[in-house]
Amino acid sequence: MRLLSLTLLLLTALFGKAEDANLSAKSIEIIEPSNKSLYVGERATFVVKVLSKEINRLIIAQDEGTTVEIKVLPVKRTYCKTINLHVGDNIIHVKSYRGETLIDSVTTELYFLSELFEGLDDEPEGFERHYFHSDTKESSCKACHNMTSNVPTDGEPFEDVTKTTCYECHKGMLNTKNTHAPAANWLCLDCHDGKFGEYNMQDEGKSKYLVRDPVERNCDDCHDVLQEWNSKKYSHGPVNDGRCIRCHNPHGSENEFFLRKSIWDLCTTCHAEKATGKHIVSSFVFARNQGAHPTKGPKDPARPKRSFACSSCHNPHGSNGIFLLRMKGSMPFSVCSRCHQK
Amino acid sequence: MKRRAFYILSILLLLHSGLFAAKADTAESNSTAGQKSSLTEDEKFYGTELRSSKKVVHPPYEWGDCTVCHTDAKGEGGLVQDPPDLCYMCHEPKDGKKFIHGPVAAGACTACHNPHESENSKLLVAASINELCTSCxxxxxxxxxxxxxxxxxxxxxxxxxxxxxxxxxxxxxxxxxxxxxxxxxxxxxxVWTKEVSVKHGALNRPRKCLECHDPHGSENPKFLIKETSKDLCLTCHNERLVTDEDGYKLVNMAKHLEENPDWHGPILWGDCAACHNPHGSNNLRMLKKPFPTKFYDKFDKNHYICFECHEPEKIQDEFTTTATNFRNGDKNMHFLHVNGDKGRTCRACHDFHGTKEYPHHLRKKTSFGKINFPIRYIETDTGGSCAPACHARRHYDRETPKVNLK
Structure with missing residues (x-):
């Protein structure tokens, strides 16, 4: 009996050793993200574990040639780096070097799904939505990072937002011209509360910081507009769906109203047939009008400080007028009088 | 003994005669009706002089019929009845209601009325009511x-x-x-307190008007029971009270003011009633003039009580070097923030009661939706900067205008 257990111990030891030997063949391990991950945001964080002490630098190379170099220190085994993805398929190589000698190269394929680019807005086959903040994955971060959120949930942001635990890793995402207040004040949990909505029920439990989809209720908590918009006779698809974030980036953007693109570009992303810049309005077919009403270019006569765009005539949220026109009463052409006052 | 009885009798007689004096008084006032009608309502109300032009005499005394009250014709004997029953032989009883004035209850009619004759109306023993009352x-x-x-x-x-x-x-x-x-x-x-849409809860407190006013008078204007309206208001508003209209939980103002010692002028002067009408109003928080409830509102100086004191130019002039110090060069930052259809209201940045952290009554946090965003204001000698909910840190400078990229 004693002999048997000794043999078992020996076998286990041998087996374990064999596995170690297999691993040592590879010099690096990509802990995050797993191959064939699907992203809905543009930023992907690589967590690379250096397995061989011979490695002294890492290079993350994106398919369009962008590279990031990480110096490997003898005392540190795990390295994180966030890179920006481009829309669609991304092939990323993580290469390990000893001096100038390439030791290993691991290839990861990621997909950045964006509804703002036609043809790239369908979920590709074989990819799985990527989530980071699960207990299992976080356990590998704990050595270096405080993974317990200290983000206020009582609507009282820190005076010094750099003290929030999210800041350390996510600070790069707020480097935009306009930043949305709850994001700039690092009240991440106001939206990233881990709850799911009717469109992302399948993601339940996959992340501690899941956001409800549709997100409209989170937005309405502060903006208090839903009741009014929902009372309109006509409303815009994304508003109907409650997916404010289709047009607005809730963290921030270079554009006004945190829009994901400038207004005209944004509208013509879906309404591509309007992208000629000309918009046929029946009374504008004459040659002198070059056959159509312009949709961008001049200043907006009705809104002196803003340039003309789709939203000059259409209300992108909802309207009691057809075509979401900003019309008064029941006459569609009353919208014309916003500018044409004679 | 005989002498003593005489006194008692005479007192009783005097009492008795008071009854008729009242009637005589009525007759007298009728005779002078023409003269009195020339008095204004106020004069009638405030007419305090009791001194009669003619000597007022209790009719039985005038007739010389002492036996109406006294047991003997000379009026030297006792009284036919003890007062007040003696008086009530002719006069309606004066003690029929729930609360009775001490002397009346004790039957001491003569404490106030002379039963025989007097220089004063109603045969009173003093020349004015207040003199009479204050004698006790x-x-x-x-x-x-x-x-x-x-x-x-x-x-x-x-x-x-x-x-x-x-x-x-x-x-x-x-x-x-x-x-x-x-x-x-x-x-x-x-009428006002009943009809206004925003009522003062103090009127529902047990002492109603007397919660604030002393009905006799006080050292303070409006007969307030405290030196200033602020002292008065804070006797109740030293906890979080709830409005009757919508159940809104009001701030604990005493605590707020204690914690935020940089007070808005009217509070410094102790005058909450400079802005609030303590009897209620049709505006937010019983303000005397409107004040916006929200973060954003279309700017109209008539929508703000603020411009009862402050100059609207500080908001309305796009370029100025005098109307406000909140300007980048001559570009008015108040105009930028507040003017227009979707202007930020004063409350967005200012606390109109008291502040502590920042100058200019800037609040530490601005409330938007359910979040209180710190404004993170930094003042400089010639301007300042802030990093609130709305934008990244932006600077203004009155002398060297700043360019803000974010």
Whole structure:
């Protein structure tokens, strides 16, 4: 009996050793993200574990040639780096070097799904939505990072937002011209509360910081507009769906109203047939009008400080007028009088 | 013994005669009716002089018929009955209601009325009502002589509110002392307090009007019971009270002011009532003029009580070097933030009661939606900067205008 257990111990030891030997063949391990991950945001964080002490630098190379170099220190085994993805398929190589000698190269394929680019807005086959903040994955971060959120949930942001635990890793995402207040004040949990909505029920439990989809209720908590918009006779698809974030980036953007693109570009992303810049309005077919009403270019006569765009005539949220026109009463052409006052 | 009986009798007789004197008085007032009608309403109300042009004589005494009251014709004997029953032989009883004035209850009619004759109306023993009342109510007499602000009806005569004989309300008041008696004159306040949409909860507290006012008078204007309206308001607003209209939980103002010692002018002067109408109003928080409830609003100086004191130019002039110090060069930052259809309201950045952290009554946090965003203001000698909910840190400078990229 004693002999048997000794043999078992020996076998286990041998087996374990064999596995170690297999691993040592590879010099690096990509802990995050797993191959064939699907992203809905543009930023992907690589967590690379250096397995061989011979490695002294890492290079993350994106398919369009962008590279990031990480110096490997003898005392540190795990390295994180966030890179920006481009829309669609991304092939990323993580290469390990000893001096100038390439030791290993691991290839990861990621997909950045964006509804703002036609043809790239369908979920590709074989990819799985990527989530980071699960207990299992976080356990590998704990050595270096405080993974317990200290983000206020009582609507009282820190005076010094750099003290929030999210800041350390996510600070790069707020480097935009306009930043949305709850994001700039690092009240991440106001939206990233881990709850799911009717469109992302399948993601339940996959992340501690899941956001409800549709997100409209989170937005309405502060903006208090839903009741009014929902009372309109006509409303815009994304508003109907409650997916404010289709047009607005809730963290921030270079554009006004945190829009994901400038207004005209944004509208013509879906309404591509309007992208000629000309918009046929029946009374504008004459040659002198070059056959159509312009949709961008001049200043907006009705809104002196803003340039003309789709939203000059259409209300992108909802309207009691057809075509979401900003019309008064029941006459569609009353919208014309916003500018044409004679 | 005989002498003693004589005195008692004469007193009783005197009492008895008072009854008829009253009737004589009525006759007299009728005879001078033509003269009196020339008096204004106020003069009639405030007419305090009791001194009669003619000597007022109790009719039985005038007739010389002492036996009406006394047991003997000379009036030297005892009285035919003990007062007040003696008086009530002719006069309606004066003790029929719930509360009775001490002397009336004790039957001491002669404490106030002379039963034989007097220089004063109603055969009273003093030349004015207040003189009469304060002869016993000495503390009130002292009060009347030493208090700065006396309620005019009190100054006039106590019996404007108190019945000298008997009434159904405590202190022989003509109506309930907490409000009903007040609105007998202040009918405008009765209408106002009932009709306004935003009411003051103090009027629902047990002492109603008397929660704030001393009906006799006080050292303070408006007969307030505290030195300033602020002192008064903070006696209740030292906890989080709830409005009756919508259950809104008001701030604990005493605590707020204690914690935020940089007070807005009117509070510094102790005058909450500079902005709030303590009797209620049709504006937010009983303000005397409107004030926006929200973070954003279309700018109109008439929508803000603020411009009762502050100059609207500080908002309306796009370029200025004088109207406001919140400017980048001559570009008015108030205009930028506040003017327009979707302007930020004063409340977005300022706390109109008290502040602590920042100058210019800037609040530490601005409330938007359910979040209180710190504004993170930094002042410089010639300008400042802030990093609130709305944007990244942006700077303004009156002398060297700043360019903000974010």
């Amino acid at each position: 109510h000495q503390a009130k007499g002292e009060f009347l002589h030493t208090t700065t602000h006396i309620h005019p009806p009190v100054q006039d005569q106590c019996i404007n509110c108190h019945d000298p004989h008997t009434e159904d309300h405590l202190y022989q008041l003509k109506a309930d002392r907490f409000m009903d008696i007040c609105v007998m004159c202040h009918v405008d306040k009765e």
